[in-house]
Amino acid sequence: MNALLLYCRPGFEKECAAEITQRAMSVSAGYAEAKPNTGYVLYRCFTEGDAEYLVRRLQFWRLIFARQMIACVAHLQDMSVEDRISEVVAAASEFPLCGELMVEPVDTNEGKELSKFCRKFSVPLRQALRKHRKLTDKPKADKPVFHLCVLDGAEMMLGYSIPGNNSRFEMGIPRLRLAKDAPSRSALKLEEAFMTFVPPEEMEKRVTSGMNAVDLGASPGGWTYQLVRRGMMVSAVDNGPMDEGLMETGQVKHFMADGFGFEPKRKNITWLVCDMVEKPGRIARLMGQWLANRWCEEAIFNLKLPMKQRFSEAERCLELMKQFLRDEGVRYQVTAKHLYHDREEITVHLRREPRRDR
Numbered sequence: 001m002n003a004l005l006l007y008c009r010p011g012f013e014k015e016c017a018a019e020i021t022q023r024a025m026s027v028s029a030g031y032a033e034a035k036p037n038t039g040y041v042l043y044r045c046f047t048e049g050d051a052e053y054l055v056r057r058l059q060f061w062r063l064i065f066a067r068q069m070i071a072c073v074a075h076l077q078d079m080s081v082e083d084r085i086s087e088v089v090a091a092a093s094e095f096p097l098c099g100e101l102m103v104e105p106v107d108t109n110e111g112k113e114l115s116k117f118c119r120k121f122s123v124p125l126r127q128a129l130r131k132h133r134k135l136t137d138k139p140k141a142d143k144p145v146f147h148l149c150v151l152d153g154a155e156m157m158l159g160y161s162i163p164g165n166n167s168r169f170e171m172g173i174p175r176l177r178l179a180k181d182a183p184s185r186s187a188l189k190l191e192e193a194f195m196t197f198v199p200p201e202e203m204e205k206r207v208t209s210g211m212n213a214v215d216l217g218a219s220p221g222g223w224t225y226q227l228v229r230r231g232m233m234v235s236a237v238d239n240g241p242m243d244e245g246l247m248e249t250g251q252v253k254h255f256m257a258d259g260f261g262f263e264p265k266r267k268n269i270t271w272l273v274c275d276m277v278e279k280p281g282r283i284a285r286l287m288g289q290w291l292a293n294r295w296c297e298e299a300i301f302n303l304k305l306p307m308k309q310r311f312s313e314a315e316r317c318l319e320l321m322k323q324f325l326r327d328e329g330v331r332y333q334v335t336a337k338h339l340y341h342d343r344e345e346i347t348v349h350l351r352r353e354p355r356r357d358r
């Protein structure tokens with residue numbers, strides 16, 4: 001097998017396939033195979049060995065719809081229930097030495113039922129892989145990650161991903177729990193966004209107490225809650241009501257106003273976040289304006305996507321924003337991801353390029 005295996009949200013295989021075809025085609029000719037609601041896409045390369053080249057060469061952070069990117073080396077079918085371990089080990093004979101093992105189902109209802117099997121199976125498999133020098137004795141973060149994607153008890157795909165060019169989470173999904181006092185489930189979305197877009201070693205410096213933040217479309221307050229929890233002072237903009245508990249913290253000022261007309265009095269805002277339900281092109285432009293006006297340093301926002309042509313619409317909106325910023329002479333970094341907690345939307349991180357110390 002010579003393919004890239006990409007995990008995605010079930011129902012978004014078409015978007016994931018369109019995106020990988022666009023990104024990979026110029027590097028290695030191939031074709032994408034996507035079956036609806038399976039939670040994964042395969043990009044089959046025509047040239048032998050190219051999947052292992054692509055998994056290093058393509059930049060994972062640039063893919064919007066892929067949750068994980070794996071060089072898939074084998075697809076085992078009709079496995080014998082008696083000795084699946086030996087089959088997996090044999091199929092991994094050409095693998096590089098890996099530093100971690102992830103035995104994971106796909107993110108479907110059938111997949112959920114396999115979670116327990118995956119956990120159990122990983123124990124003897126880990127031992128066998130160590131014995132055959134395919135896995136280090138202790139986890140090593142600088143070595144490839146060994147993935148076993150379990151489709152059912154007799155069908156599995158195996159491959160590896162490259163550290164720094166993959167998602168560090170199993171199934172590409174960070175496990176988060178909604179706090180009891182969070183005003184809405186959306187709180188998880190911003191938490192996942194911070195975990196995805198800000199490297200753990202920079203978190204303390206970039207997302208921290210004493211910063212000023214603005215939340216456009218803040219009601220009832222799930223995103224504001226995340227900012228408050230991190231010790232920020234928040235201007236929450238929405239005509240809708242804010243959660244009372246949040247207001248009692250004294251860290252939130254509520255502006256009943258239109259997010260498109262809101263101008264912050266103080267211009268020392270680090271974080272702008274925006275979850276307004278609006279046309280994605282309008283939101284992307286507004287975010288570009290905030291950065292160009294130097295009203296904020298970094299922004300996290302959602303682009304709500306229509307049912308059809310979600311990939312091309314996301315590309316179009318992001319390109320409009322980038323063109324605007326280039327015209328304004330603003331240097332920026334942008335990353336967009338379809339997060340686990342996103343449904344018909346993607347989450348974007350936009351940052352003014354930090355000054356480099358001389």
Ligand SMILES: C[S@@+](CC[C@H](N)C(=O)[O-])C[C@H]1O[C@@H](n2cnc3c(N)ncnc32)[C@H](O)[C@@H]1O
Nearest residue numbers: 184186217219220221222223238258259275276
């Ligand atoms: C998805 S909800 C936001 C949920 C919020 N992020 C949370 O975590 O609780 C979208 C919000 O955007 C607000 N909204 C939509 N258009 C707006 C606008 N032009 N100005 C301000 N708020 C707006 C709506 O009132 C609604 O409360």
